[in-house]
Amino acid sequence: MTLKNILLRTIHQKNKFVNVAATAVKLTNQEQYEYKEQRRNDSNYRRIVGSALFSSVLVGTVFAEKSHKKGNKNKDGDTKVEAGERRPDLPTFRAEEVSKHDNEKSFWVTYKNGVYDVTSFLPSHPGGEQIMNAAGLSIEPxxxxxxxxxxxxVYALLESYRIGNLHEDDIVDHTDEELWVKEPSRDKRLIVKTNKPFNAEIPAKLQIAHFDTPNELFYVRQHMPVPDLDAGQHSVRVIIRDGSTRVKEFSLDKLEMFPKGSVRAALMCAGNRRSEMNEQVKPVKGISWQGGAISNALWEGVYLRDVLVYCGVDTANTVGKHVIFTGSDIDATGVNFSTSIPLDQALNPNGRILLATHMNGNPLPPDHGYPLRVIVPGAPAVRSVKWLESITISYDESPSHWHQKDYRSFNASKTWETADFATAPPIYSLPVTSAICDPADGDAVVAKDGVVEVRGYAYSGGGAKILRVDISPDCGKTWLQADELQCDDAPPQQHYAWTLWTARIPVAKGQKELELWAKATDSNFNTQPEKFDDIWNIRGVLSNAYHKIKVQIKH
Known part of the structure; x- marks a missing residue:
């Protein structure tokens, strides 16, 4: 195909895109969101947008060919561009250097042997923020x-951004990474613990900046790749096994037949603060969460109890029955993630368990279960299964590895060799905990009028309310009560949100260092234990001993 024909074709496609864009401009914000989701998986639309974008760049760069003398002639006599071939006329970069260019001010990617600075292309990328997932990495997957x-x-367009070659030692085979290419973009402020699967916590000082954590800062816990789902096509099946098997299926539109519900709830990983147990006692297995594997949000949807009653679940006969939640996320062997809770917990009106579609007033983000997840307030976040595709009522618990071989607790003497997961009860609630978020351990703080201000969060599972938070400035000899608690106004036994607290600690004139201990007490009058030694366990879960930090004092 000649350059002239390419120009004519792509300009025609650009006009198509302009019409599409003009339509979108007239829509409301919500309609734009729905319109975007509707078009997102339309391959023809993506092709048109991609070609249209290319045509606009093409006009300015004259096909980018003039900047590259290298190429082979195809049967029509046009230059064939080979993207990613090694260019001896360009410098060589190591992968470490490329990885540093991972932001909107300097954005590099690699493709095969090539290194490309595509910073100026970011605002025009047809796939939007999806390109951010390749920041400082290869685009091959x-x-x-x-x-x-x-x-x-597109090869020609890519080569127009070529700045160098990737070092031979850093070239890898990306063919096995295709499961991860549809991962959503994430906020750079999150503290990444693992990339695949993606797990990240919220920085401590940002935790207390908002009572309801902004969606982009909500901590992320994944076990597998994030599934790419379409809200318009998604449905959830309710399967009842009580001698016979009955199945009902609900689209998201059909779920709207039930009364709307909401719950303000914190979700916390059972392994939150695991790093302290690991450091202060002995090693445990699991992600080394500090205190940032907890966040708070307002969730909206419909109540699970209403759906189960509508489907004919026997509310008078719950003994020995379980509710298995299965998500759309799948591991490398093709097994879906699932876990379960007791049926009586699911049917408890005070439990306020939701089939949630919205988070803080917006549709669920992909990382947090779009388009549907269950929210089990007061329980470890693992029970709040994301990307929910089925709900099964059964006499059996979930058979999955994550339910049978994880999220169970053992005493401090059990080892991996002696632990019997089959007899250890699953964790369905969480103990009282707290953490100091500001200042951080090792900070230098200014004492104003002889006082240091300390802030943090406290939380307890099962709907218990935080009654008070106590801070000791002298290793437990004396305790000062936090004088400001910010909490929700939920009814008794339904306090599923966290509590943010502030304490003002007096310091002596000339004092240079201060060690602070924090502990919380809930409405069941449960208080945190002092040390991790007696609650240590092989998985490092339920890590809720006093939170302790040391800070330097400036007068």
Missing amino acids: FWNVYGMHKTQE
Whole structure:
């Protein structure tokens, strides 16, 4: 195909895109969101947008070919661009250097042997923020899935951003990474613990900046790749096994037949603060969460109890029955994530368990279960299964590894060799805990009028309310009560949100260092234990001993 024909074709496609864009401009914010979701998986739309974008760049760069003398002639006499081939005329970069260019001010990617500075291209990327997932990395896994990139036009466009070669030692085979290419973009402020699967906590000082954690800062706990789901096509099945098997299926639209419900609840990983147990006693297995694997949000949807009653679940006969939640996320062997809770917990009106579609007033983000998840307030966050696709009422608990071989607690003497997961009860609630978020351990703080201000969070599972938070400035000899508690106004036994607290600690004139201990007490009058030694366990879960930090004092 000649350059002239390419220009005519792509300009025509650009006009199509302009019409699409003009339509979108007239829509409300919500309609724009729905419109975007409707078009997101339309391969023809993506092709048109990609080609249209290319045409606009093409006009300015004259196909980018003039900047590259290298290439092979195809049968029509046009230059064939080979993207990613080694260029001896360009410098070589190590992967470590490329990885540093991972922001909107300097954004590099690699493709095969090539290194590309695509910073100026970011605002025009047809796939929007999806490109941010490749920040400082290879785009090969993405292109293996999004095959519309593999055209001469796009290859030429990519080569127009070429700045160098990737060092031979850093070139890897990306063919096994295709499961991860549809991962959502994440806020750079999150503290990443693992990339695949993605797990990240919220920085301590940002935790207390908002009572309801902004969606983009809510901590992320994944076990597998994030599934790419369409709200318009998604449904959830309710399966009742009580001698016979009955199945009802609900689209998201059909779920709207039930009364709307909401709950303000914190979700906390059972392994939150595991790093302290690991450091202060002995090693445990699991992600080394500090105190940031907890966040708070307002969740909206419909109550699980209403759906189960509608489906004919026997509310008078719950003994020995379980509710198995299965998500759409799948591991490498093709097994879906699932876990379960007792049926009586699911049917408890005070439990306020939701089938949630919204988070802080917006549709669930992909990382947090879009388009549907269950929220089990007061329980470890693992029970709040994301990307929910089925709910099964059964006499059996979930058979999954994550339910049978994880999220169970043992005493401090059990080892991996002696632990019997089958006899250890699953964790369905959480103990009282607290953490100091500001200042952080090792900070230098200014004493104003002889006082240091200390802030943090406290939380207890099962709907218990935080009654007070106590701070000791002298290793437990004396305790000062936090004089400000920010909590929700939920009814008794339904306090599922966290509590933010502030304490003002007097310091002596000339005092240079201060060690602070924090502990919380809930409405069941449960208080945190002092040390991790007696609650240590092989998985490092339920890590809720006093939180202790040391700070330097400036007068």
